[in-house]
Amino acid sequence: MQNFDLHNPTRIAFGQGTVGRLAELVPAGARVLILYGGESARRTGTLAEVQAALGSRVVYEFGGIEPNPSYETLMRAVALVRSEELDFLLAVGGGSVIDGTKFVAAAVHYRGDAWDIMESHGTVVNTAMPFGCVLTLPATGSEMNKGSVVTRSATRAKLVFASEHVFPRFSILDPTKTYSLPLSQVANGVVDAYTHVMEQYLTYPADGMVQDRFAEGLLQTLIEIGPRVLAAPDDYAARANLMWTATLALNGLIAAGVPEDWSTHMIGHELTALHGIDHARTLAVVLPANLQVRRVSKHDKLLQYAARVWGITEGSEEERIDAAIARTRGFFESLGVPTRLRDYDLGTKHIDAVIRQLEAHGMTALGERGDVTLSLSRRILEASV
Amino acid sequence: MQNFDLHNPTRIAFGQGTVGRLAELVPAGARVLILYGGESARRTGTLAEVQAALGSRVVYEFGGIEPNPSYETLMRAVALVRSEELDFLLAVGGGSVIDGTKFVAAAVHYRGDAWDIMESHGTVVNTAMPFGCVLTLPATGSEMNKGSVVTRSATRAKLVFASEHVFPRFSILDPTKTYSLPLSQVANGVVDAYTHVMEQYLTYPADGMVQDRFAEGLLQTLIEIGPRVLAAPDDYAARANLMWTATLALNGLIAAGVPEDWSTHMIGHELTALHGIDHARTLAVVLPANLQVRRVSKHDKLLQYAARVWGITEGSEEERIDAAIARTRGFFESLGVPTRLRDYDLGTKHIDAVIRQLEAHGMTALGERGDVTLSLSRRILEASV
Numbered sequence: 001m002q003n004f005d006l007h008n009p010t011r012i013a014f015g016q017g018t019v020g021r022l023a024e025l026v027p028a029g030a031r032v033l034i035l036y037g038g039e040s041a042r043r044t045g046t047l048a049e050v051q052a053a054l055g056s057r058v059v060y061e062f063g064g065i066e067p068n069p070s071y072e073t074l075m076r077a078v079a080l081v082r083s084e085e086l087d088f089l090l091a092v093g094g095g096s097v098i099d100g101t102k103f104v105a106a107a108v109h110y111r112g113d114a115w116d117i118m119e120s121h122g123t124v125v126n127t128a129m130p131f132g133c134v135l136t137l138p139a140t141g142s143e144m145n146k147g148s149v150v151t152r153s154a155t156r157a158k159l160v161f162a163s164e165h166v167f168p169r170f171s172i173l174d175p176t177k178t179y180s181l182p183l184s185q186v187a188n189g190v191v192d193a194y195t196h197v198m199e200q201y202l203t204y205p206a207d208g209m210v211q212d213r214f215a216e217g218l219l220q221t222l223i224e225i226g227p228r229v230l231a232a233p234d235d236y237a238a239r240a241n242l243m244w245t246a247t248l249a250l251n252g253l254i255a256a257g258v259p260e261d262w263s264t265h266m267i268g269h270e271l272t273a274l275h276g277i278d279h280a281r282t283l284a285v286v287l288p289a290n291l292q293v294r295r296v297s298k299h300d301k302l303l304q305y306a307a308r309v310w311g312i313t314e315g316s317e318e319e320r321i322d323a324a325i326a327r328t329r330g331f332f333e334s335l336g337v338p339t340r341l342r343d344y345d346l347g348t349k350h351i352d353a354v355i356r357q358l359e360a361h362g363m364t365a366l367g368e369r370g371d372v373t374l375s376l377s378r379r380i381l382e383a384s385v
Numbered sequence: 386m387q388n389f390d391l392h393n394p395t396r397i398a399f400g401q402g403t404v405g406r407l408a409e410l411v412p413a414g415a416r417v418l419i420l421y422g423g424e425s426a427r428r429t430g431t432l433a434e435v436q437a438a439l440g441s442r443v444v445y446e447f448g449g450i451e452p453n454p455s456y457e458t459l460m461r462a463v464a465l466v467r468s469e470e471l472d473f474l475l476a477v478g479g480g481s482v483i484d485g486t487k488f489v490a491a492a493v494h495y496r497g498d499a500w501d502i503m504e505s506h507g508t509v510v511n512t513a514m515p516f517g518c519v520l521t522l523p524a525t526g527s528e529m530n531k532g533s534v535v536t537r538s539a540t541r542a543k544l545v546f547a548s549e550h551v552f553p554r555f556s557i558l559d560p561t562k563t564y565s566l567p568l569s570q571v572a573n574g575v576v577d578a579y580t581h582v583m584e585q586y587l588t589y590p591a592d593g594m595v596q597d598r599f600a601e602g603l604l605q606t607l608i609e610i611g612p613r614v615l616a617a618p619d620d621y622a623a624r625a626n627l628m629w630t631a632t633l634a635l636n637g638l639i640a641a642g643v644p645e646d647w648s649t650h651m652i653g654h655e656l657t658a659l660h661g662i663d664h665a666r667t668l669a670v671v672l673p674a675n676l677q678v679r680r681v682s683k684h685d686k687l688l689q690y691a692a693r694v695w696g697i698t699e700g701s702e703e704e705r706i707d708a709a710i711a712r713t714r715g716f717f718e719s720l721g722v723p724t725r726l727r728d729y730d731l732g733t734k735h736i737d738a739v740i741r742q743l744e745a746h747g748m749t750a751l752g753e754r755g756d757v758t759l760s761l762s763r764r765i766l767e768a769s770v
Contacts, residue, residue: 001625003400008393014642015388207622209609210630213602221594237592240386244642245595253638257399257629 069100089131095140139189141250188280454485474516480525524574526635573665
């Protein structure tokens, strides 16, 4: 096991009816900015419920945060916070809204060009505004971690920053708030959480016995509930387990003490930036190809994954690995999430542009061994056509 | 899944060589009291290493905290903190030292009779001194939770308190610090962690799919490493996994959203208070009998435990349950930890006194359904003879 440092101060308030707890969780007397995405937050009544729980606090609203939140939009929220002297942010939405809120929290007090936050990957952040979350879309885990992904529309740069200062003070997770989600977004959430686990698990053995067991437990849970969350949107137990699994998939716990990959994410980010494909859908395209191309360096862990997660114990080692990758692809497809570039009318001729983007963003030595060069990324993309 | 609130701000610094991180983790200029147990902390060099890392800070020492730390001893530490105006506590030891430190942290600022803290189970605690831990004995999980057990020697009352104010600020977990432990204490740690998981897992199904998977992963890990930690004290991977597993077994994570039992602990506490049996060893005596006596109300979870943890899938349901309980008992015995009262020269005639203690401490409706009455506790004790 590798040495690690683990610290996660976010409070989770989980369960049906917990939105009302905003009354106690947001400081009395706070001047609040509610950040949200589309109009579904209003249509479903969640915004009204949030407003009611905030009572007599001064509340402003900032809607229109896009999927893959843009720097340009977020800087308008920063200006509003400054002009109205607001002192608490409340994200109401999914990972994009929460990621955007983290950027706003860090940018408000930053005295240089706020894009520095992204280019430095967060190292310039010394303080941030306090904020909380009401999660409505389980997927990214942003509600209980210190990471954020923001895109600069002008340059199509999709970058990641992380800082101890942008842990949410609290996150409210009410599974019933997910009942009204479009099923395609729920399916995306399952794939996103699944891939988060795989990025932290499917590397090489490192004596992280507990971490492996936890990761396998999260994968097994997602495999069990994937069909259920799509078949019956109001299956509380299934939605509750999806919500909690997605949070645990990326809150630092299963990464502590073990190597991490993240090459699937970095390649996927460029596909989103260039072609607008949903984040999770890029992962579904890249992950099976990535496992296939790197099956030698991931050999031992692929066998463990085959046996413990999929129960595959028959056949030669290579056959078991083939079967495990096929089951992974099949699982994503069973959720209605395609796993090939051609499903998005993309092919070999589009790969050069992705590679150029990876190079421009310094993504030249990805993966748990730093051996995913641009040429290996090209092979992965070729295998994903 | 039940609604839950989860918040754990303790920072974990894990791995070989992390004691030196005290230099950054303890506030500069702090006036520190180091609390420890026996002389092994000095003999092994850990105290000297701690002192070196603390540099020029003012440091006092308070040794002699007993296993099952006593109120009487701890109040002497409280007096020292007050008289020397110390402002940071550092526990160097195992669960007893950390539990004791939590009591001192809460008692220093408490204005009434400090035993109120125990009798109120912590509800009177409104503030506490900051403190950190250097863990040397993996077992209780106290290094990353808000609970503490303290015994009043005069009345043989062993009570529990919990408070959000007594989370450690940080805990340093260096697996190499466990190499020199007596093997009986290591075995006790495995049993203690195992039973902690069982108290939170082996109840009734509550749709906590992730929680169940995590609990099963912890149990599987303990079963795998139990023989290894006894066979080779300097097996770093085994010791590291024991240390991290024991922490995760009782840091609030696997309890979030599911029912909890704890009757084995409450009955065990009385055996320790009356007869001085090591805490973990009382659990090894009570747990198998408890599962046996309550096999009807725990039926579904016992079958799940049999299948997922022990791989028992053959035979009738009752046979599988019998086998799972037998494997549990056999695992404890394989570690050299006895599982019968008679192994401590105790028998049926000693049960009345235990029941009277349970009654005196209000332990009349224990367990996940509150149905472990004094008469059921008696049956459990009878089955443990």
